Amino acid sequence: MTSYSENDKRKIIMDYYTNPRARIEKNDNSKYHSKYFHSSTCVDEITLYYDDDKKDWKFVAQGCAIFLSSSEIFIERIKEIGFENKDRLIEIYEKLINFPKDIIANEKEFLGKLIIFENVNKHLNRKECALIISKVFKLI
Template identity: 25%
Template sequence: MSSLDDLYRRVIMDHYQRPRNKGELDNGAISIELNNPTCGDRISLQMNVENGMIKDARFLGEGCSISLASASMMTESVKGLSVDQSLHLVDLFSRMMQGEEIDTDEFPLEDIEALTGVAKFPARIKCATLAWKALEKGVKQ
């Protein structure tokens, strides 16, 4: 295992063991629940969107380390973004999960980049993308 793979694994486990933005938002939040029936992952995403900006995002869920770490990373990265910026980030993440090289100068991925290795395991891509699909569905409501 390379030192980069080891670093990525540690970042994923940190988000899994100490998730950021875990919890619920007050009334008025957009709420989306999605599950992956194949593996049992379940994500409930809540967002406060005001004037086209994501002011806050939180999640609850059950699932594997990749699914929950990805939700933690996603909620951390979209706070303060416009709806259009968040949809662009969803597109970049989706392309990354398909194995495409992403220009991180265009949009810094920060911890999200730790999930690049998931593309090598097609069965785990649905785990990593579950929270992102909830984000996309929520901002399009």
Template identity: 30%
Template sequence: MSYNLDTLYRQVIMDHYKNPRNKGAIDGDALTIDMNNPTCGDRIQLHLQVEDDIVKDVKFDGEGCSISMSSASMMTQAIKGKKLDDALKMSKLFSEMMMGEDIDAGDLELEDIEALQGVSKFPARIKCATLAWKAMEKGVHKE
């Protein structure tokens, strides 16, 4: 049985939606950012714990469509343990990917995040995919 890339990407997205990574709250001192997408009702609460310019821990809670929740799960996996600058670079790359641009991730590991590439073909869903990333950017700039 052969799978095409779209099928594989859909499976990755649904896996993150059904089995979210880093869901919940952080015990102890953490920055909390609340954001929502009023157009479709997605909402996220992102918890960031930063020490010495490194994302020590990151978790999220919220509710929304499979795109927004799986994107949050993927983002938390991607930025945990990274320098803040690298997390912001990843966010910029992700935004460019959502705008349909070809991206060169260089030495930044995007891992499962590339599964969301197809969202760029659906402008109404781009805000769903970028919600967690915008929350992270907002939190980093408060830091």
């Protein structure tokens, strides 16, 4: 399992924020299904797009670095582990955000790079930002 320093975590968050992988400006492809979610506490909003096989994921969004980078990394992890594991990923990820001390080693391994958000609960205003992507995936 990879361990990240606080500085490494900041670098990864900013890299995903400034160099999007799945984030696009707009979606003109009608083959995609979509789910929309807007935060009730800030300007973060997302429209998640996915194909019939739930293997191709893209999103249009605006918001803070925590929200956008967590969305990027969550989608990256879904692609790695397969959509059939989304419920387990959601459960463990939400546990990480809300109760990070309760996360055990095999759960940390399962989260992959998402583990960098383990301290987000120290900033209560950022918990919602980090959890938006799991809320959207619950709608699918």
